[in-house]
Amino acid sequence: MDRLRNVAWRRVATIAVVGVCVGYAPVAMTGLWPYAHHGAPAFGEWILSRAVSPRYVADALATRIGPYGRSLAAMIVHSVLGGALMLLGPIQLLSAVRRRIRLHRAVGVVFALTVYVSMAGAALYLVRTAPDDAFSGAAFWIDLSTILVGTVLSVTFGILAAVRRFPDLHQRWLLLCYGFLMTAPLLRLEWGALPWIWPGLAMTDINRIAIMHLGSVVAFGALVASRAMDRRRTAPGVTGTWVPRPVLAAAHLAGAAALVWIATSYLGWGAEGRRLLLGYLVPYGATYAVMLIGLRRAGRDGRSWAREEWRLHLAALCLAPVFSASVALPFERYLGLDRQTALSAGVAIGCGVLAFAATAVVGLRVVNGRARIGREGPAVAHRAGRAASPLG
Known part of the structure; x- marks a missing residue:
């Protein structure tokens, strides 16, 4: 029964992802056309416009004429190829x-060539656009820049892994x-959905709430997909853990302290701060809960490799608020925010x-x-057995 339930869950998730990607492709490809031809x-x-209101859309996009106009050709390349990536990904x-x-x-x-060319167009736009001129402000400019770097590095490391035969x-x-690429359609979905929770807010305000959690949502989605496709109980040569209990406990304590500081800061900024904090904490808490459940189930079932991967990502999630709090000061001091x-x-980010x-x-663990x-010879490889296949 559990096996059938897991298969059904994977099928539903796959259909949902493919549906979002295929549906978003024409949206991405045509998004910049009105700026080129009225x-x-x-x-x-x-x-x-029909999901929320024409005024909601018109007020937001009116501010984009200048920034997009300075890099229109690059942005059209980025958006058209971004739509193509939405179709190539499911394939x-x-x-x-x-x-x-x-x-x-x-x-x-x-796919890889399309990523590089599309991200080059996005990079040209970001270079030509001052952070304060980005949609909803400098925080979004920094978020977009980080997504760009993460996308390019991820596909590059993926290519290197394939060449080195690490499937x-x-x-x-x-x-x-x-x-990272899925942040685009998910953000558009939130532009349409969040006004039902916070009616009357401008799209720029909705965008500030959405970017509070998009990083955790898409990274968590990638992890869940990885775990669903990798059904090995063990990984060749991987024993023990790189995150023993004292280290994981320290990560929890540091993360909790940083979360308290972040929450205290946002609560001091009135209604807007409370909205931003809620947009951050709810998805963060849900992600943490699912990771913890995955870790405990893997340990209970004796799946040591799944347990280690969940453990590494859980420690990283705990340290994310520490990173966020740490980079806020340099952003404030050196970027003038x-x-x-x-x-x-x-x-x-x-x-x-x-x-x-x-x-x-995780890659270092596998390597x-x-x-x-x-080093230890064919005996270890023989004991690894069928664990060498990443898809089970």
């Missing part, structure tokens, strides 16, 4: 699950890369940066395990 169709604006996922190796490799080359690491890096904007920028770091540590097998 009156050109833009499906995203049309849908959002990559399904071809990997169904082991269509030739198709997976061919589409993978196209499990290749899988993780590409899922994280696609998670006010305290609230600096802290919001730190919170917006914290979970994504730490999830990237956790994925890197170290393979090196251990090489």
